[in-house]
Amino acid sequence: MEASTEQLIRAAIAEDVGSGDLTATYFVPAESTARARIAAREPGVVAGMEVALRVFQEIDPRILVTPLMQDGAAFFPGDVLLEISGPTRGILTAERTALNFLQRLSGVATQARRYVEAVKPHAVQIWDTRKTTPGWRLLEKAAVKAGGGTNHRMGLYDHVMVKDNHLAAHGTLAELQSAIDRVRAERPGTRIQLEADNLEQVAGFLTLRGVDMLLLDNMGAERLREAVALNAGRLWLEASGGITLETIRDIAATGVNAISVGALTHSARALDLGLDFM
Structure with a gap:
């Protein structure tokens, strides 16, 4: 991954998390673990999987992310793009930043596919x-x-x-x-x-x-x-x-x-x- 992309990911996390995720800290037990998945609610073409994965790992290296699709793959409503498991606090803290990257980049890939x-x-x-x-x-x-x-x-x-x-x-x-x-x-x-x-x-x-x-x-x-x-x-x-x-x-x-x-x-x-x- 390019150094500029790494910097962008860290800047996006800093923008959202700041000094800490107050909600997760006070309302989620530190020892809690969970499994989650990111799924499609409309059809499209996936892009940004590596960036989304890196966001979760940057928040907490203990989070395991398993991509189920590669960039360029078409998906439909209900399709699961990736599965996540690990500390609940970390998953919740990373959620919005990871989705921002994945939603935006998949939107670009989908738009390009339409024109192609x-x-x-x-x-x-x-x-x-x-x-x-x-x-x-x-x-x-x-x-x-x-x-x-x-x-x-x-x-x-x-x-x-x-x-x-x-x-x-x-x-x-x-x-x-x-x-x-x-x-x-x-x-x-x-x-x-x-x-x-x-x-x-x-x-x-x-x-x-x-x-x-x-x-x-x-x-x-x-x-x-x-x-x-x-x-x-x-x-x-x-x-x-x-x-x-x-x-x-x-x-x-x-x-x-x-x-x-x-x-x-x-x-x-x-x-x-x-x-x-x-």
Whole structure:
């Protein structure tokens, strides 16, 4: 597990537990033990199992957690995701934090699965974006993968994406080519992507050397088909901008290689999961 995820788990526990769980301390005998399980109350796709397990162990190493599903598995109401046994106080103290992670991440995985299923049978990837919860990016992007989606760039450091605001400051084709050449010389292997808002930009960008991808932003299905024809298989094409479950099938049919959807993360709903004592 990444160090940043460990830190996030500890911060979440500190936020909830603070100086101690008053209710468990005063109303649950110290020697009490229990068995419990986390079960689904609606259908979905599981993600975040390792994080939930780590929360219980961080609260009390004596707690035994047995996952019954792996990330990426589909579940239905009544299905048990994991079983827990050990000190009752610890189970109760960890309950909410573990569920917060599991519910949120399973919601992201479920949202990703919906979009992945919606584009079948077209051979197009569903990409996530940087529109993630601050501090949760690694976890939410892992949840997207659990749902069948594909991770786009992790951050500003691993992929060049020249968007409209960058172009406003440095936008002639000659200036772009000079900057692309510098990236290729100083950071070989880095992917370079340019954002195009119209077909004129697409045509211009196709004259540049060293570009890997184009992002086709807020183009309708007809314009996307024209862009795909203009590209003629030279660069990887990503469609983006306000794409929903209702419109994504038409976008997938245009022949683009990937569709990025911010809603995979920024609009995913936490699923209804519950911890019950057995």
